Amino acid sequence: MHLIVTLDEQGGMLFNHRRQSRDRVLTADLLRTVGNARLVVSPYTAKLFADIADASSLVVAADPLAAAGEGDFCFLEENSPGESMRKVSTLILYRWNRHYPADVFFDADLREFTLTQTEELEGFSHKIITKEVYQR
């Protein structure tokens, strides 16, 4: 499984059950990255793609981590992956490069992963979003 997560400068993911931020440039890049593969998301995350015509690869599941299989992408917004990190072969982190309020943090251990690619995206509402790709 290829896991996609967005993080602020403190490793935060969510505040009060709501995403910390969003950026249309990130969403477009995410869909380009997924290509024709399946993108498994929660019902909450699915709303982010509601107005995007080419999000046909979207698979909505109550537990996207459980539903995502090998070769699938999973965009996780609401919780840290925990034990499911064992299923992850590629981890894609989008860093907002800002500090937001947070009460859910990404706490996965990345020691078994190697950073293989870094890219800087000029966002719509963010100056620079950093995309990092890690391989197990």
Added chain:
Amino acid sequence: MKRKSILQHAGVWLHLLLLSLCLSLSSCLSFSVPGQNGQNPPPAVTDPSETDPAEIDPSSPDFVLIDLPTYVGSAYVVLNNNVPVFSPEELTTEGYEFYSPLDALGRCGTVIASVGRETMPAEDEDRGNISSVKPTGWVQASYDSMGGQPLYNRAHLIGWQLTAENANERNLVTGTRYLNVQGMLPFEDMVADYVKETGNHVAYRVTPIFEGNNLVCSGVQMEGFSVEDNGEGICFNVYCFNVQPGIIIDYATGVSSEGGEKPVDPEAETNADGEVIHDYVLNTNSKRFHYPNCSSVGQMKETNKQPYTGSREDLIDQGYQPCGSCNP
């Protein structure tokens, strides 16, 4: 440039007049932030919300901030389960902004806005000079422990990126760098991003809380609620502390000195090395440590959670890092 519309809604004016009256009548140690009914004292401080966005009605129930929260290391704490209190008139899709007149001591009061793209600065707009404004309690100082940076900022109650206000004395308070950067800015940026991306509006209120006749506010209450999607995008009610770790502030005057205001813990003890002993919660997976009341502790897996009593120095020696949110 933004297109400003100063608030004309009669209901909101009435609400703000009532608020000013309540604040001026409040005693030294009690604070009033009324909603519509001006009653009901539910718990002042709670843990992060478990509230389902669909269940939120920001115009009810009412919420009153009775006692100031105590600073224990986190730049902000959640109030009223993160549910703000706005009247129906304040939840409007028309951009506006209102700044209370200064009180008899020259202090700022509540500021409120419906933040939309029309209230925000233009893309090519630069921030103006605000150094002409001297908010109450403006006794500037700088400290080595802060890298020589000044203690105080002229802290915008409504951030510049939201309503493009520059030298507006009704919108600037004496705020520590910690309040500005660690407390308020994360919420301001969250709202700004949301408005830019969606074009929606956010009902947004900031209330500086002054104890008695103090010239420096103890903190600010910040409330936000996205209007068009009924709070699904933005919903918060928090109190941000006007403190600076390592610095003692006399809130009556603004005079400061080095050496205090680390997280207040009257029960804290020290070990043989003089290090402060504190209760922490460890995340054995992420190798971070938190104060027990840190909002992220509730999100931690039980299997990764471990209580710990000892010094932060010992934890760092063991390879743990302090949580970026509660800054233990």
